[in-house]
Amino acid sequence: MKWISCAAALAVFLLMSCTEASLEVAVFSYNNQDPFIARHVEQIISIAPENFEIELFDASNSQIIQNEQIESLLSSPPDLVIINPVDRTAAYTIINSFKATGTPVIFFNREPLPQDLDLWDQVYYIGARATQSAELQAELISPLFGENPDDLNEYDLNGDDVIQAIILKGEPGHQDAEIRTRVVQEHFAELGYRLEVLSVESANWNGDEAYQKIDALLPVYGERMEVILSNNDVMAIGAIRRLRQAGYFQDLNDDGMIDRANEPWFPVVGIDGIDAAAESINAGYLYGSVRNDSATMSRAIVELMEVILGTRDGDQFGFTLDNRYVWIDYLPYTR
Amino acid sequence: MRAISKSRTSIRQKIFFSSLLLIITALLLSATIYIVFFAGTSRRLVQQLAREINKQIVFNYEQYLGSVVETGNFLQDAIISLDIAEDREQIIELFVRNSEIKRDLVTKVIFDASGEVILSDSPGIQSGELSRRALGRAAANPELNHFFIGPSINRRVSRNSEVLIVARSLDFFREDAADGGILYLEFDSSAITTLSRNTNLGDAGHLLILDDGNNLMYQSVNDRYSAESYRIAAERFIGGFPVRLLDQNMYVNINTLANTRWRLVTINNIDEVTQTPLQISAVVLVVFIISLLLTALAAGLVSFRISRPINLLINYMERVEEGEFFETISVEGQKEIVALADSFNHMITRIRGLMTRLVEQQRDKRKTELRALQNQINPHFLYNTLDSIVWLAEHKREQDVITTVVALAKFFRISISRGANFIPVETELEHALNYLTIQQIRYVERFSHRFEIDPEMMRYRVMKLILQPLLENAIHHGLGDEPGDIVLRGWLGESMMYFSVSNSGYGITEAKIREIDEKMRGKEDGHGVGLRNVFQRLRLYYGEEADIRISSIPDEETTVTLEIPLRPEDRPGSEVDE
Numbered sequence: 001m002k003w004i005s006c007a008a009a010l011a012v013f014l015l016m017s018c019t020e021a022s023l024e025v026a027v028f029s030y031n032n033q034d035p036f037i038a039r040h041v042e043q044i045i046s047i048a049p050e051n052f053e054i055e056l057f058d059a060s061n062s063q064i065i066q067n068e069q070i071e072s073l074l075s076s077p078p079d080l081v082i083i084n085p086v087d088r089t090a091a092y093t094i095i096n097s098f099k100a101t102g103t104p105v106i107f108f109n110r111e112p113l114p115q116d117l118d119l120w121d122q123v124y125y126i127g128a129r130a131t132q133s134a135e136l137q138a139e140l141i142s143p144l145f146g147e148n149p150d151d152l153n154e155y156d157l158n159g160d161d162v163i164q165a166i167i168l169k170g171e172p173g174h175q176d177a178e179i180r181t182r183v184v185q186e187h188f189a190e191l192g193y194r195l196e197v198l199s200v201e202s203a204n205w206n207g208d209e210a211y212q213k214i215d216a217l218l219p220v221y222g223e224r225m226e227v228i229l230s231n232n233d234v235m236a237i238g239a240i241r242r243l244r245q246a247g248y249f250q251d252l253n254d255d256g257m258i259d260r261a262n263e264p265w266f267p268v269v270g271i272d273g274i275d276a277a278a279e280s281i282n283a284g285y286l287y288g289s290v291r292n293d294s295a296t297m298s299r300a301i302v303e304l305m306e307v308i309l310g311t312r313d314g315d316q317f318g319f320t321l322d323n324r325y326v327w328i329d330y331l332p333y334t335r
Numbered sequence: 336m337r338a339i340s341k342s343r344t345s346i347r348q349k350i351f352f353s354s355l356l357l358i359i360t361a362l363l364l365s366a367t368i369y370i371v372f373f374a375g376t377s378r379r380l381v382q383q384l385a386r387e388i389n390k391q392i393v394f395n396y397e398q399y400l401g402s403v404v405e406t407g408n409f410l411q412d413a414i415i416s417l418d419i420a421e422d423r424e425q426i427i428e429l430f431v432r433n434s435e436i437k438r439d440l441v442t443k444v445i446f447d448a449s450g451e452v453i454l455s456d457s458p459g460i461q462s463g464e465l466s467r468r469a470l471g472r473a474a475a476n477p478e479l480n481h482f483f484i485g486p487s488i489n490r491r492v493s494r495n496s497e498v499l500i501v502a503r504s505l506d507f508f509r510e511d512a513a514d515g516g517i518l519y520l521e522f523d524s525s526a527i528t529t530l531s532r533n534t535n536l537g538d539a540g541h542l543l544i545l546d547d548g549n550n551l552m553y554q555s556v557n558d559r560y561s562a563e564s565y566r567i568a569a570e571r572f573i574g575g576f577p578v579r580l581l582d583q584n585m586y587v588n589i590n591t592l593a594n595t596r597w598r599l600v601t602i603n604n605i606d607e608v609t610q611t612p613l614q615i616s617a618v619v620l621v622v623f624i625i626s627l628l629l630t631a632l633a634a635g636l637v638s639f640r641i642s643r644p645i646n647l648l649i650n651y652m653e654r655v656e657e658g659e660f661f662e663t664i665s666v667e668g669q670k671e672i673v674a675l676a677d678s679f680n681h682m683i684t685r686i687r688g689l690m691t692r693l694v695e696q697q698r699d700k701r702k703t704e705l706r707a708l709q710n711q712i713n714p715h716f717l718y719n720t721l722d723s724i725v726w727l728a729e730h731k732r733e734q735d736v737i738t739t740v741v742a743l744a745k746f747f748r749i750s751i752s753r754g755a756n757f758i759p760v761e762t763e764l765e766h767a768l769n770y771l772t773i774q775q776i777r778y779v780e781r782f783s784h785r786f787e788i789d790p791e792m793m794r795y796r797v798m799k800l801i802l803q804p805l806l807e808n809a810i811h812h813g814l815g816d817e818p819g820d821i822v823l824r825g826w827l828g829e830s831m832m833y834f835s836v837s838n839s840g841y842g843i844t845e846a847k848i849r850e851i852d853e854k855m856r857g858k859e860d861g862h863g864v865g866l867r868n869v870f871q872r873l874r875l876y877y878g879e880e881a882d883i884r885i886s887s888i889p890d891e892e893t894t895v896t897l898e899i900p901l902r903p904e905d906r907p908g909s910e911v912d913e
Contacts, residue, residue: 068386173408
């Protein structure tokens with residue numbers, strides 16, 4: 001009797017292992033200390049179908065470590081890799097390495113150079129267009145000044161029908177910082193609003209630096225500035241901290257909230273939609289932010305992965321594949 | 336039994352080979368484990384070291400390139416707030432100040448979008464190839480801010496040093512209008528290259544930097560390895576792997592340099608470390624062989640020490656098997672073997688004692704038998720003698736009766752001799768004479784006799800009753816119908832005593848002699864009891880040297896000779912034993 005049950009167990013096991021021919025996928029994160037990426041990766045892993053065996057590699061913000069992690073897989077590569085590169089300019093080495101092993105690659109969050117993506121037809125990129133975040137930022141804040149760009153409302157403090165702005169820029173030379181700084185100005189013009197940039201100050205994505213920069217600018221532009229456009233939320237919140245001290249925000253009834261109808265406030269917008277930004281928006285300080293839609297992006301990554309590996313039909317893909325790019329929209333985020 | 340022992344292995348072989356096998360196995364196992372473990376560990380360590388060195392160099396380069404990028408960003412930030420046409424003096428001053436802080440920044444040029452020089456702190460730089468190259472790179476990579484164009488030799492500065500050329504897209508205002516161009520920078524890269532060059536990559540180790548098009552950006556040395564290492568580096572993109580570069584074992588490590596699209600390739604010489612396991616293997620082999628020889632020696636010695644006493648014992652036992660009981664064995668060695676030898680010796684001693692007793696018992700028995708034989712008096716001789724005494728008395732031959740009776744009395748007295756076995760030759764001769772006297776009276780002049788005895792012999796001792804049987808034979812068988820002559824001779828040899836009895840007559844044939852001789856020496860009883868009796872007694876008491884010879888001359892005489900060894904105790908004056 002014993003051997004019958006053994007044989008039955010074995011048969012069940014074999015049957016299971018046949019039906020669950022699991023697919024191996026490696027996910028590379030540039031740095032899991034970054035909460036946005038950590039949550040993003042977590043989402044990818046949690047929504048992946050059960051027959052995918054997903055292994056996570058954290059590069060701790062070092063391309064050398066990521067190179068070693070990639071190298072460790074080259075001898076017995078997984079079925080597919082999903083990579084958030086540390087140094088996007090070095091992506092051609094990653095692509096060429098996996099091209100040699102025939103392993104499809106999906107990049108996300110950091111976009112490789114277009115010529116690198118063209119190195120092989122099994123390389124994909126899923127992400128948001130950097131320009132769109134700045135466009136949405138402009139679209140988010142511009143209605144505050146009235147629907148008619150030629151006749152601005154009371155938020156045009158000096159009534160010159162030109163919006164005087166201070167831009168808090170991220171790390172100089174950083175692709176996003178450069179693009180966001182440039183495009184937000186361009187998009188105001190496209191929307192028909194005239195924008196006067198009083199100053200572009202780089203605060204290196206950092207809240208404290210933003211605080212210092214605003215502190216230095218207030219004596220010069222404190223009277224003239226009408227809006228602060230920040231390349232990210234962290235700098236925007238740092239700026240708000242200084243503005244609160246200078247009386248730009250006043251919680252008159254001490255309810256911890258700014259009631260824009262009755263209490264003084266100043267328009268500051270950020271990008272990224274981090275948790276701290278959401279709190280600040282809900283409390284009435286930060287006017288708005290633009291959110292990177294990591295949930296949708298994670299879904300797109302997983303579906304694309306399934307399509308590439310043949311476990312999902314191409315017509316079941318809920319996103320648009322544009323020459324191996326999948327673009328996910330940013331989401332504007334206000335109260 | 337010997338055949339079996341040959342087909343099987345001996346104790347010695349068994350001990351020798353099993354201890355040798357044991358040691359070989361142990362040595363081989365430990366040597367293999369050692370070599371495998373050591374080789375694995377050293378390979379792993381050396382690869383780790385090569386990777387760490389590569390990382391360190393990459394880190395140094397990234398630090399340096401980071402500072403280059405920062406400088407570019409700083410200049411962009413500063414220039415964007417100035418007007419490139421109106422604030423010319425300020426920008427030039429900015430360049431000068433910047434060079435004072437960052438001394439390795441040797442050249443700064445601003446090109447406009449068409450490649451024309453707008454501003455320059457190096458008068459030698461003209462628009463042309465340099466600006467075209469920088470603009471070309473900018474057009475090819477619209478998404479990149481910095482383009483690392485590569486190192487070159489700066490011939491314009493007196494140091495003639497190596498420079499790193501970096502271009503950067505530049506936004507600026509010219510006459511209040513936003514415009515764009517290229518910021519062209521040259522950095523003196525000697526510090527970083529010296530640092531890399533001084534990194535220990537081993538003999539003939541070197542480093543290369545390739546760009547994304549596999550163009551050689553930098554190589555630390557240009558020697559016979561360069562071409563081959565470039566080919567290897569160009570084939571791979573990232574990772575570390577060992578290669579054979581010409582005659583050297585090298586470890587290649589490729590990593591990316593952040594923001595540059597460059598790959599830094601280090602080539603470490605690991606030949607020495609790769610050779611080490613080989614050397615270790617050689618040492619292990621030598622140790623192995625020496626240990627093996629020592630073990631063989633020790634095993635041989637031990638097995639010899641153990642097997643030698645056993646083999647001695649075996650040889651001794653084989654001799655015993657062949658019947659040699661007369662020596663004991665003395666064996667030195669293990670106490671078990673000594674105990675075995677002792678027991679065996681004890682057993683042999685017992686056997687030897689038993690055998691000696693058996694032999695002695697046998698001889699005593701024979702002697703007793705023969706003594707009985709010797710004491711036998713032929714009853715016919717007595718009857719005949721008594722008959723002849725009666726006949727002499729009837730014929731009133733008193734003198735003959737007296738002679739006969741006296742001779743008979745003497746004959747018997749000597750025969751008995753108070754039980755003595757050996758008597759003086761003189762007495763034996765007297766006994767013979769008594770016998771002849773009696774027979775002569777009885778057979779009435781049928782024969783004459785005479786004695787020819789060496790007077791020296793008289794006082795020697797001889798076994799008694801050895802001459803009478805010969806005389807009896809001579810009288811009964813030797814003499815013919817005619818009156819005969821009997822001669823009894825006696826003489827001394829070197830170590831022998833001889834007696835012979837000759838009788839005249841027909842003689843006997845050679846065949847007859849052989850027949851008698853065989854009967855005499857044969858074991859079965861039969862005719863010729865007298866001669867056989869004498870022969871056996873001689874052999875019993877005197878040994879193998881004693882003998883009886885028969886010879887005959889046809890129609891003349893027949894002689895029987897006794898050959899008796901002279902024993903010390905038979906010489907005159909010695910104590911009478913028995």
